[in-house]
Amino acid sequence: MKCCSCKNADLEPMELEHGLLAATCPQCHGSLLPLMNYRYWADHNEHVSAASTELAQEPEGAKNCPKCNRMMTKYRIDTATNNRIELCAHCDEVWLDAGEWNLIKTLKLHDKLSSVFTEAWQRNLRKQKEKASLYTHFETLLGEQDFSRAREFKEWLEVHPKKSDIRHFVNMKFD
Numbered sequence: 138m139k140c141c142s143c144k145n146a147d148l149e150p151m152e153l154e155h156g157l158l159a160a161t162c163p164q165c166h167g168s169l170l171p172l173m174n175y176r177y178w179a180d181h182n183e184h185v186s187a188a189s190t191e192l193a194q195e196p197e198g199a200k201n202c203p204k205c206n207r208m209m210t211k212y213r214i215d216t217a218t219n220n221r222i223e224l225c226a227h228c229d230e231v232w233l234d235a236g237e238w239n240l241i242k243t244l245k246l247h248d249k250l251s252s253v254f255t256e257a258w259q260r261n262l263r264k265q266k267e268k269a270s271l272y273t274h275f276e277t278l279l280g281e282q283d284f285s286r287a288r289e290f291k292e293w294l295e296v297h298p299k300k301s302d303i304r305h306f307v308n309m310k311f312d
Contacts, residue, residue, distance in 0.1 A: 138203040141223075141232055142167045148203060153238050154247075156182060160203070166235035169203055172251060173229065179248055204228045214253050215244050216265045224254050 140146040140162035148160035148169060157178040159168040200209045202225035209223035209232055220240055223232040231250070233241075241247050252258050276284040294300050 138169070140165060140167060141169075141200040141203050141209070142234065153233075154178065154182070159233075168233045168238065170231045170233055170238075171229065172231060175231070175250055179250070200232055202228055202230065202232075204230060212253050212259065213262050214241065214246060216262055216269065217244065222253065 138148045138160060140148055142165045143162055146162045146164040148162055150158060151161035151168070153159050153161075153168060153170065157170075158174055159170040161168040199211075200223050201207065202209050205225065205227050207225060207227050209225045211221040211223050213221050218240060220234075220237055222234075222237060222241075224230070225232075238247075241250060246253065272284075272288070275287070278284075279287060294303060297303060
């Protein structure tokens with residue numbers, strides 16, 4: 138199989154972790170990880186080596202699966218990074234660009250990799266991104282100090298047993 142990033146290098150077997158075998162490119166260090174291998178490894182391993190500090194780079198463009206040549210789908214892994222990992226749904230294989238396995242370990246997602254490809258995971262990431270965007274908008278609108286006070290009040294109100302009554306009172310107009 139040829140690398141889907143380099144296009145000309147042959148993928149070679151390599152362990153990402155002890156017992157976790159992937160097909161890795163000797164040039165770009167990207168890896169094709171069969172999810173079947175990953176699931177078996179995740180079910181049978183508790184110890185994971187520490188992640189290196191090497192930053193994962195996110196190459197541009199779409200990738201075709203090295204096995205079946207179908208277009209792979211990109212999935213966001215976390216709101217803390219712009220990196221996306223590719224999945225071939227036909228082959229059930231994941232492409233990890235150089236450094237992305239270490240990024241996944243740094244984010245403590247090494248035991249949740251299969252979940253990243255679910256609609257629930259992706260929906261949650263979209264909600265987190267939307268919330269962060271709204272918080273940034275209101276912090277800019279209100280200023281840092283007032284936004285901090287408003288956010289603190291909002292968080293208190295959300296868990297208060299009489300929040301409906303408090304909202305009603307706050308929205309009342311006295312002339």
